[in-house]
Amino acid sequence: MKPDDVATAIMNSLVQGGSQWLIATIVAFLPVLWTMSLMLHLGRPYVLRTLRRCGLRLGADIWWMSYLLMRDALLLLTFGLSWFFFEPNIVASMALPITGSLAAMFLLLSLAVKLSRRVDDDVRAYRLSTLFLVIGATLYYGPLVFAVEATSQGYLSGFGQAFTSNSNPTVALVLMWISLAGVGLVAAWLFVRALMSANRSMGRRLKKEQEATGVISGAAGGGE
Amino acid sequence: MNVDTLTHAIVQGINSGAEQFLEGTLAAVLPVIWLALLGLHLGRPYILDMIDRFTLRLGADLLWLIYIALRDILIISGVIMSFMFLFPDVVSTDQLPLTGGFAAVMLFAVLLIKLMGDPDHNLRDFRLVTWLLGIGALFYFIPYLFGVMLNQVATGQILTISNFLVSNTNANWAVAIGYITTALFAVMGAIAVGYVLMTGGRAEAPETTSK
Numbered sequence: 001m002k003p004d005d006v007a008t009a010i011m012n013s014l015v016q017g018g019s020q021w022l023i024a025t026i027v028a029f030l031p032v033l034w035t036m037s038l039m040l041h042l043g044r045p046y047v048l049r050t051l052r053r054c055g056l057r058l059g060a061d062i063w064w065m066s067y068l069l070m071r072d073a074l075l076l077l078t079f080g081l082s083w084f085f086f087e088p089n090i091v092a093s094m095a096l097p098i099t100g101s102l103a104a105m106f107l108l109l110s111l112a113v114k115l116s117r118r119v120d121d122d123v124r125a126y127r128l129s130t131l132f133l134v135i136g137a138t139l140y141y142g143p144l145v146f147a148v149e150a151t152s153q154g155y156l157s158g159f160g161q162a163f164t165s166n167s168n169p170t171v172a173l174v175l176m177w178i179s180l181a182g183v184g185l186v187a188a189w190l191f192v193r194a195l196m197s198a199n200r201s202m203g204r205r206l207k208k209e210q211e212a213t214g215v216i217s218g219a220a221g222g223g224e
Numbered sequence: 225m226n227v228d229t230l231t232h233a234i235v236q237g238i239n240s241g242a243e244q245f246l247e248g249t250l251a252a253v254l255p256v257i258w259l260a261l262l263g264l265h266l267g268r269p270y271i272l273d274m275i276d277r278f279t280l281r282l283g284a285d286l287l288w289l290i291y292i293a294l295r296d297i298l299i300i301s302g303v304i305m306s307f308m309f310l311f312p313d314v315v316s317t318d319q320l321p322l323t324g325g326f327a328a329v330m331l332f333a334v335l336l337i338k339l340m341g342d343p344d345h346n347l348r349d350f351r352l353v354t355w356l357l358g359i360g361a362l363f364y365f366i367p368y369l370f371g372v373m374l375n376q377v378a379t380g381q382i383l384t385i386s387n388f389l390v391s392n393t394n395a396n397w398a399v400a401i402g403y404i405t406t407a408l409f410a411v412m413g414a415i416a417v418g419y420v421l422m423t424g425g426r427a428e429a430p431e432t433t434s435k
Contacts, residue, residue, distance in 0.1 A: 005227050006230065013235050028246065042417065046427070050344075052427065056281050059285030066293070130417065130421060
């Protein structure tokens with residue numbers, strides 16, 4: 001092998017290895033985000049208990065605001081980083097939990113409940129959001145612990161093969177397309193909802209402004 | 225060997241090396257997290273003493289909120305970083321403390337008590353949390369100190385004990401402990417979810433101070 005070949009090999013490795021390493025790091029970081037999101041979501045009673053004991057409104061507001069920001073930003077970030085599960089090339093070539101895409105879809109459903117209903121005031125909505133989140137987390141953790149991270153365990157090889165995306169690419173891709181369709185539907189519903197809500201609230205404001213202008217011009221006309 | 229084979233070998237090396245480096249870094253940071261969270265938990269009387277000296281309510285509130293936020297985030301970080309103890313491949317490849325998974329279970333139990341009880345105002349809960357943290361610290365530090373950090377200088381019988389306490393030289397036990405840890409995590413997680421679904425996310429624990 002000539003020095004040029006070695007140089008080419010190192011260059012290719014840096015490009016391919018760097019990209020694989022980046023994806024692998026994000027995938028390895030996802031359990032952290034999932035766990036943190038779950039803990040913050042489930043820890044709401046504890047946060048509320050602490051909030052009640054604040055002597056001043058300012059302290060309570062800062063506490064609640066920090067909690068909400070962290071909790072919801074983490075959910076959004078987890079969904080954003082789960083986008084790898086919707087990229088066919090990566091799903092078919094890298095060892096990922098086979099139900100990762102479904103987990104991301106359930107995470108989006110949980111977010112959609114938060115966006116469409118007042119989860120922090122409505123107990124039913126909170127329960128629904130919790131259920132979606134727990135189902136998503138279970139779909140993520142199960143294959144991760146017992147398939148992707150258990151290749152050294154011979155007795156789990158069957159499970160490992162079935163639940164790792166690159167050893168069972170057909171099922172992985174089918175699940176991915178189903179989840180992608182689900183994500184598309186939820187996103188479209190959120191889009192239409194946001195548009196209608198904006199139309200409604202802006203329409204109401206415009207109507208009020210028009211009425212106010214009418215009253216003023218009427219009053220001005222009467223004055224003349 | 226051709227260019228493709230060499231490329232593949234280098235890529236494998238980069239990925240495996242980076243993964244082991246990341247896990248090794250997490251394992252090295254965990255003792256610091258354990259020490260910091262123990263210090264903050266045991267330093268509660270000092271914080272309370274300081275709060276009493278504040279002349280402004282805002283300062284007292286902020287100090288208390290920052291204290292509990294730091295303390296609890298460290299506990300959550302401890303649980304999250306201990307997730308590697310659940311992965312069979314990781315425990316059988318890397319040098320980790322054998323009972324690190326049990327230490328994580330103790331931390332998770334602490335979080336569960338904080339969720340369902342009131343350790344900051346209920347003495348029984350506080351004692352329980354303190355015991356769990358103490359036992360968890362033992363589960364982490366004994367195999368870390370006498371296993372992971374001693375096996376290069378130990379000889380004879382001590383080396384045998386030291387190797388027993390390290391996950392990759394006692395892979396069968398490490399994997400079994402990993403499964404037990406996973407089961408305990410699942411059970412406690414299910415309890416937490418059940419509690420939150422039942423209460424609808426409201427603070428249902430009795431308010432001990434208001435009585």
